[in-house]
Structure formats: C-alpha cells, structure tokens
Amino acid sequence: MRLTIEPLDLERDLTLLHAWVTHPRSVFWMMQDATLDDVRREYDGIVADPHHHAFLGRADGRPAFLVEIYDPAYSLLAGLPELRPGDLGMHVLVAPPDGEPVPGFTSQVFAAVMEHCFADPAVERVVVEPDARNDAIRQKNVDAGFVELREIPLPGKTAMLSVCTRYAYEAACGTDRIAGDGTAHLTPALMDRAHRHLVAKAIGEYAHERLLAPEPDGSRPGWWTLTAGTSTYSFSARVHALEHWVVDPASIEPAPDAQAFVAELAPTLGIPDQLLPTYLEEIASTLAAAAWKLRHRRVPVAELVDADYQAIEAAMTEGHPAFVANNGRIGFGLDDYTAYAPETGEPVRLHWLAARRAVTRLTLGDGQTEETLYDGELAPATRDRFAARLRGLGLDPVDYLLLPVHPWQWVNKLAVTFAPDVARRDLVHLGAGDDDHRPQQSIRTFFNLSRPERHYVKTALAIQNMGFLRGLSPAYMEATPAINDWVSATVAADAELQATGFTVLRELAAIGYTGDAFHQHAGPSPYRKMIAALWRESPMPSLDAGERPMTMAALLHRDADGDALVTALIKASPVDAATWVRSYLLAYLRPLVHCLYAYDLAFMPHGENLVLVLRDHVPVRALMKDIGEEVAVMGSLPLPAEVERIRGEFPDDVKALAIHTDVFDGVLRFVGAILAEDGVLDEEEFWALVRATIEEHSADHPELASAAAHYDLLRATFRHSCLNRLQLRNTLQMVDLTDQAESLMFAGTLANPAAPVA
Known part of the structure; x- marks a missing residue:
C-alpha cells in the first residue's frame, strides 16, 4: 500500500x-x-x-x-x-x-x-x-x-x-524495518562511508606525523599512492601548512577497510603485537559511531549557525581532530552508546552515592562550603529523600558525603567491583538525581540541562577511550580547587587578560572515595580512579546580552555533506573573513601567549577545553576549562604550597610547544586548512594574521621582551610532537600524566607557517 x-x-x-x-x-x-x-x-x-x-x-x-x-x-x-x-x-x-x-x-x-x-x-x-x-x-x-x-x-x-x-x-520499528536490534546504522553503504572517512583521516594524520610517506602519482596531478603491506592505495589530496593533509575520502582506490589498513601497517606504525587487537577494537568502535552519526545525526551546519550551546555540542561528529581511533569507548555496549554518547543527545540523570565521610575527601575552592555546594546541586526534596534512604538503613546522614557517579559506572563497576564497600555501607546507592544532564564531547563531563546555570559535573568512567581509561584519581584531584583558585586569581589580576575577556571556568570542588581495598592493599592502578567527581563552573552565568557560547571544537566541524561550521559562521557574521579570524585570534591566541610570556603558564587549549563566546557570530572572548589536570607552570614563579604540583621541568625547546604544538599544530592548522579549502581565506593570509597577533602583543608589552625572545614563537621551525605515535605505542596509557614531557614523541621539526617571510 x-x-x-x-x-x-x-x-x-x-x-x-x-x-x-x-x-x-x-x-x-x-x-x-x-x-x-x-x-x-x-x-x-x-x-x-x-x-x-x-x-x-x-x-x-x-x-x-x-x-x-x-x-x-x-x-x-x-x-x-x-x-x-x-x-x-x-x-x-x-x-x-x-x-x-x-x-x-x-x-x-x-x-x-x-x-x-x-x-x-x-x-x-x-x-x-x-x-x-x-x-x-x-x-x-x-x-x-x-x-x-x-x-x-x-x-x-x-x-x-x-x-x-x-x-x-x-x-x-526502524525506517528500514529492522525489528528493534538497534543496528539500523550498520549497513554496507554507511559503513563504506565510515571506512573511507577514517582511512582518509588515517592517511592524513599518519603522514602528518611522518609515519607514512605517500608518493606523488606522476600520471595524475594531485593524486598520490601509498603502499600498505601487500596493498597499494591511490587517492587525491592537498597538503597545507604544517604538513596538513586533506585526503578526499571518495577518491580512495580500492575501497578501503580501516581495520585491514591499520593491521597491514602495524609494523610501520609501531603498534606492539600484544596491543594491536585493542587498537583494532577502538577502530571498530570509531567506525560504528561514524555510521551511527551518518544514519541518525545528519544536522546541516546551516541549522547550527544560530543553534544553542548544547545543540552544537551534540551535533559534532568528528571527535578529536588528530587521533585516528578517537571514539573507542571500550566498555560501552550498544545500549550504553545510545544512552550516553554525546552525539545521541539523550538526557542523563546522574546517580548519587553516599560515601562514608571518614574515607572520603571533599576539597573546596574559595567561596565554597559543603552546604552551599550541595544546596546548589540538589533540591531540598532530593536531599531529604537521600537522607531518608540513609536513615532507613539505620545510618546517620551526617556521617556521609554525597558523590555523583555516571549511571554506567554504578551498574558496571561500583555495584560489582566495589560490592564489599556497598555491603558494609561505606558506599550507599541513593538513586538518580532530579536534573537532566547532557554528556559533553569529553563523554564523562555533564552539562546541566534542567538548570544551565549550575555546575558541570565531571565523573569517573572506567571505559577505555583514546589511550586512557577515563578515571579520576582522588589523590591527584585533591589539589584541583586550589590550583583553579590560583589560576583564576592570576588571570583576574592581569590587566591584559581582563582586556581580552579571557577567563577560566573554575573547578570549584572535588570529591574522591578511598576506603576500598585497592587504596588500602594494592599499588597505583586504574582501580584507584573509579569513585571520584568534580564540579566546574558553567559558562552560562557569565554571558552578557547578545552573547552565546560555543565549544571551540565546533570550528573544526564539517557536516555529513562536507559543509564547515566555521565557514558558515563567517558568512553569517557582519565582518569579512580576515576580520573574523583576527577577532578569534585576539580572543584565543593572544591570551595564551600572554600567559606563557608573563607567567610561564601553559594550558591544554584544544577545542573541547575552551569555550568561545560569540556575538553576531564572531568570537569575542574565550573561557578556558579543564584547569586542574592540564595546566603547567614552566618557570620559577612562586606558587602556594598546595599548587606546587603544577610546576614542571621542561627543556627550553619543549616549553614553546605549549603554543607551537597545542595551538598551531593542534588547532590552527585545521582551521586554516578549512578556510583555505572552502575558499574563504588564503592560507598565507591566515598565518600572517597569526604572526601579527603575536607581534602586536610583543609591541604592546615591551616589559616581556626577554620572555618573547626566550620562547621565540616565530622561529623558522619547531619540534614536531606527535599524538598518534603516543597512542600507537601504548593504546592503554599513552602518557604518564605526572610526567608528560618525558612521554612525548617527536618526528623532526615542522616549518613554522607563522614565521616572518624571508
């Protein structure tokens, strides 16, 4: 019919x-x-x-x-x-x-x-x-x-x-009438697109890190060939600044299989034999997620230009721009993926535990108390319900702290691996909270949908994703509020940073339970990172009229049809492309350069760690987040004793990588290439604006001339620090967070596109 x-x-x-x-x-x-x-x-x-x-x-x-x-x-x-x-x-x-x-x-x-x-x-x-x-x-x-x-x-x-x-x-029931097994996205056509996209990214990023060396095809300009084991691939590609490859997925011949491609190249990529299956599993999961997004998350960028903060967060499809296996999420089943992956856009209600106060540590930032924290996060009726649950078990609520956990973590880890702690009532499951949250691209951090002004909540999540088990260490996080207070006060007291509008979203409180056997009787391990959480400020209360937030990762987003959000934003704005990019660099790059020169202070300013504030579709200021785990002081600046953990000893040629790798190579090479590919802004002009932003800062701050000379951000070349090499070497823990500099892997040097033209 x-x-x-x-x-x-x-x-x-x-x-x-x-x-x-x-x-x-x-x-x-x-x-x-x-x-x-x-x-x-x-x-x-x-x-x-x-x-x-x-x-x-x-x-x-x-x-x-x-x-x-x-x-x-x-x-x-x-x-x-x-x-x-x-x-x-x-x-x-x-x-x-x-x-x-x-x-x-x-x-x-x-x-x-x-x-x-x-x-x-x-x-x-x-x-x-x-x-x-x-x-x-x-x-x-x-x-x-x-x-x-x-x-x-x-x-x-x-x-x-x-x-x-x-x-x-x-x-x-499915539009294709697949009866309820949830695999409507796993079709040959969608998987072919997923394979092509991932292999195109793999070729580009592995070539960028000099793990592969495609050869020009002499018979076809713009085409390249690559030998992988016994297979030879042909494809069209363009190479931009910083050896950034843009490979056309549809052009790859023969039709690629991402797992076979990686397996054939495993010796070249340096993947240990015992870890290859883990990496192939992450590749498979990344493919499955890509197919799901093609099937269920086809949001045109035209609809994102004016979309709200969380609509954009859920619409992004790429994950980390550099890592090839970036949607591993090993531990999630299909139902977990659809319930908790950020791209599904589903609301999540966090679960709460009562954790015995004697073996749990809550640390608070300036202006916070235990009561103000919990009063803000939980309605009175909810707290009364939790207290009644404890009293019903013959327990005194005064003896407990309240700790939010990911629903998956409770079901799959805490109720099983920590069963003795639950049985002796050191941990008591109180049930779900009343607020709807949405997972962010970082997957274990949640935005409060019911009350957007309330804090983000970052939870421990024992899934393997992108080279790490995504836990949180109670011991490591204990100093997090103090670190955030110091960074926030430093930023707030600096006239330059205030002029640019640069601020940090403070992590105001951290909590961790340590009463388990893994803390008492065993050495350091992922099991010590399974019951902890922190609260971070929301950007929403800081917005002025006419402003809206957007994660910076969205600037790298292309929709299923290949249209770029950054291009659409520029076209929707009242300014030309060069003016738009200049405003973006003033909001993003200039404050980071200033922090480095003035305080030897380095952030981890990748796309998901930074919120841009837009007015009329133009970035006008930036909010930095994820401070506690990813900030470093690389000099002799005096620090409070509780903040001393963030001081690091780094070779001089590594210090400048806080800008060269984390900003130039980690973010700007993608933005510049997108604008060049879309014909919006010439690549040389883009990098000239980067250079001008740094030079203008130096001209405005002659008192920092010695620091500018020391870091020499406009030098002709800089060391090429590689991310995929880290994950390929050890898919289970790619770096030691307590000594990240020693974990770095290099592949020679890169020509600096921001260097003055000879």
Whole structure:
C-alpha cells in the first residue's frame, strides 16, 4: 500500500474533514458536535498559524488520515520543563473505515507519519499528548518507541505527555524495518562511508606525523599512492601548512577497510603485537559511531549557525581532530552508546552515592562550603529523600558525603567491583538525581540541562577511550580547587587578560572515595580512579546580552555533506573573513601567549577545553576549562604550597610547544586548512594574521621582551610532537600524566607557517 502526505486543502477537504472529526470513533478528537463552520474556523486558524500545520494522508490515492504537526513551544504545551529544542508535536487521526477494517493499517499510517516527522533532520523528538483514557493510542505510541512522561491538564482532557526520540523510534520499528536490534546504522553503504572517512583521516594524520610517506602519482596531478603491506592505495589530496593533509575520502582506490589498513601497517606504525587487537577494537568502535552519526545525526551546519550551546555540542561528529581511533569507548555496549554518547543527545540523570565521610575527601575552592555546594546541586526534596534512604538503613546522614557517579559506572563497576564497600555501607546507592544532564564531547563531563546555570559535573568512567581509561584519581584531584583558585586569581589580576575577556571556568570542588581495598592493599592502578567527581563552573552565568557560547571544537566541524561550521559562521557574521579570524585570534591566541610570556603558564587549549563566546557570530572572548589536570607552570614563579604540583621541568625547546604544538599544530592548522579549502581565506593570509597577533602583543608589552625572545614563537621551525605515535605505542596509557614531557614523541621539526617571510 502506498501512503502519501500532502498539505491540507481546506476548500477541497472540508466536508470530508467534518465527517472524520465528528465520527463516533473520533471521540478523543473532541469535535463530536462541531458544525461545518466550526471545523472551518478551527482549520483556518491552523492554516494561518506559522507554528501549526495540517496535512491530508492518502492510501493508494484515497483520503485516509489527517496529520497535524506543531511546534510545542507555541502550543498549549509551552513552558513545560520537559520540552527541549528539536521537539515536534504531532496529532494523527485515521479515517473511519468504509467497510471492514484493514489489519495493520493504523500501524502503517503511524509509521508513515513518524517518518514524515523525522524527515526533517532538525527534529530530535516527536511529542504527543493523547487523552490519558485512550488506552489504544497510548499502546500504539509505546510500541513505536514513545516514553510516557506524566499526566498533564489540558483544556477538555487530562493528557499523557509522551516523547519519542529518533533513535527510540528506529529501534522500535526502524525506517528500514529492522525489528528493534538497534543496528539500523550498520549497513554496507554507511559503513563504506565510515571506512573511507577514517582511512582518509588515517592517511592524513599518519603522514602528518611522518609515519607514512605517500608518493606523488606522476600520471595524475594531485593524486598520490601509498603502499600498505601487500596493498597499494591511490587517492587525491592537498597538503597545507604544517604538513596538513586533506585526503578526499571518495577518491580512495580500492575501497578501503580501516581495520585491514591499520593491521597491514602495524609494523610501520609501531603498534606492539600484544596491543594491536585493542587498537583494532577502538577502530571498530570509531567506525560504528561514524555510521551511527551518518544514519541518525545528519544536522546541516546551516541549522547550527544560530543553534544553542548544547545543540552544537551534540551535533559534532568528528571527535578529536588528530587521533585516528578517537571514539573507542571500550566498555560501552550498544545500549550504553545510545544512552550516553554525546552525539545521541539523550538526557542523563546522574546517580548519587553516599560515601562514608571518614574515607572520603571533599576539597573546596574559595567561596565554597559543603552546604552551599550541595544546596546548589540538589533540591531540598532530593536531599531529604537521600537522607531518608540513609536513615532507613539505620545510618546517620551526617556521617556521609554525597558523590555523583555516571549511571554506567554504578551498574558496571561500583555495584560489582566495589560490592564489599556497598555491603558494609561505606558506599550507599541513593538513586538518580532530579536534573537532566547532557554528556559533553569529553563523554564523562555533564552539562546541566534542567538548570544551565549550575555546575558541570565531571565523573569517573572506567571505559577505555583514546589511550586512557577515563578515571579520576582522588589523590591527584585533591589539589584541583586550589590550583583553579590560583589560576583564576592570576588571570583576574592581569590587566591584559581582563582586556581580552579571557577567563577560566573554575573547578570549584572535588570529591574522591578511598576506603576500598585497592587504596588500602594494592599499588597505583586504574582501580584507584573509579569513585571520584568534580564540579566546574558553567559558562552560562557569565554571558552578557547578545552573547552565546560555543565549544571551540565546533570550528573544526564539517557536516555529513562536507559543509564547515566555521565557514558558515563567517558568512553569517557582519565582518569579512580576515576580520573574523583576527577577532578569534585576539580572543584565543593572544591570551595564551600572554600567559606563557608573563607567567610561564601553559594550558591544554584544544577545542573541547575552551569555550568561545560569540556575538553576531564572531568570537569575542574565550573561557578556558579543564584547569586542574592540564595546566603547567614552566618557570620559577612562586606558587602556594598546595599548587606546587603544577610546576614542571621542561627543556627550553619543549616549553614553546605549549603554543607551537597545542595551538598551531593542534588547532590552527585545521582551521586554516578549512578556510583555505572552502575558499574563504588564503592560507598565507591566515598565518600572517597569526604572526601579527603575536607581534602586536610583543609591541604592546615591551616589559616581556626577554620572555618573547626566550620562547621565540616565530622561529623558522619547531619540534614536531606527535599524538598518534603516543597512542600507537601504548593504546592503554599513552602518557604518564605526572610526567608528560618525558612521554612525548617527536618526528623532526615542522616549518613554522607563522614565521616572518624571508
């Protein structure tokens, strides 16, 4: 049967519509006594409403059903806390049958309507509010993947507010009718695109790190060949500044298999035999995530130009720009991926533990107390519920601290690996909190959706991802608030940094449990990093009118069609490309250079560690985050005793890599190449703006001339520090966080594109 959906023509369809909505079977439509004029007035209003639309559905050309879609934010549902951006309201009315009902017809109509709704990639969820007494349609909704949230009062009825995500619908019935196994994305066509994309990235990044050396194809300008084991690949590519390769995925011949490609190159890449399976598993997981995003997360950049902070965070698809195996997440099952991966956009409610105070350490930053922290994070009713849980077990709430944990961590690690601690009531599971959170690209850090002004929460998560088990060390984090206070005070007291608007998002509190056997009877290990969390300031309270935040990683995002968000932002802004880039560099690069020159202070300023603040689509200032684990003082600046941990001893030629590697090679080579590829800004002009930003800072700060000469950021070449080499050498722990400099791996030097032109 062929089902079609077309705009309602009221003049043509009025009589038919009246017969449908007044039929006894349509009692829940609440128009039983409507006259023809009543129906006309109702649907004239819908036709005139830009936020509400009506459609006629046909079965093999015969009128058969009515569909209404609407924006819930402009409906009777407006203001409900459950609503989110990307929601689309829906009503469907199946026409009374002329004769005997056709078995399964209503289900076919329902599937066609859901697919019509989700055909718009901006739609994340469908919202319905059937009469709570309508058991038949409620069951139909649940069968299609809807989750019933709660009853709500609406005019004329008590409704059951229900929502269905794109993934939940496809998992329930699937647009390709895969019956609920959640693998609609694992198709040959999508996996071929995933393989091509990942192999193109692998060729580019491995060549950038000089692990591979593609040869020019003399017969085809712009084409290259590469031998991998017994295989030879041909592809087209362009090479930009800093030996940045842009490989065309569609051009790779023959059709590549990413796992076979890596396995053939394993001896060349230096992957130890015993670790190759782990790396291949991370490659497989990265491929699976890429296919899922192609299937379920096709958001055009045109829709991100004005999107909110978390919509952009969930829409990004690449992960780390340099690491090839960057979506490993070993430990997650398919259901975990769809529940907790940032790209799925699903809300998460963190679980809470009561951790016995005698074996748990809570450290607090300036201005924080235990009570203000918990009062801000948990509603009074929630705290009362948690306290009642403890008292019900015969325990005194005063003896416990409250510790948030990832739901996966509780189910898969804490309730099993730490079962003795739970049994002796050193740890007590209190249940889920009341706030919805969303995982960030860093996957174990959560943004509070229910109360965006509240703190980020960073949790321990014992999955293997990108060269690390993503735990948090209670011992290491104990000094985190003090470190953040010192960095924040240093930044706030500096006139230059204040002029640029550069600030840090402080990690205000850290908590860790150490009463387990792994702390008492065993040496250092990942098991000591499984029960800890920290709280970090949200950027939202610091925004002025007309400003919006965006993670800097979004500047490197291209959508499924290859369109770049940074290009779209520049085109949407009121300034030209050079002015836009200059403003970006003043917000991002200049403060980092100043911190290095004035304080020998280095951050880890990659895309996910920095929030850009935009005004009229132009970056105007930057907020630095992830301070405690990724900041270093590389000189003799006096430090408080509790902050001394961040002082590091580094060779002089490594110190400058805080800008050369982490900024030039880690971020700007990608931005510059995107703008050049898109024809937005010539690459030489881009790097001339980088050079001018550094030179202008030096001209404005002659008192820092000796530091500028010492770091010599505009030297002709700098050491080529490589990231993939670290992960390939040891996929389980690529660096020692307590001595990162000794872990670095180099591949000669790179020509500095910001160096003065001879």
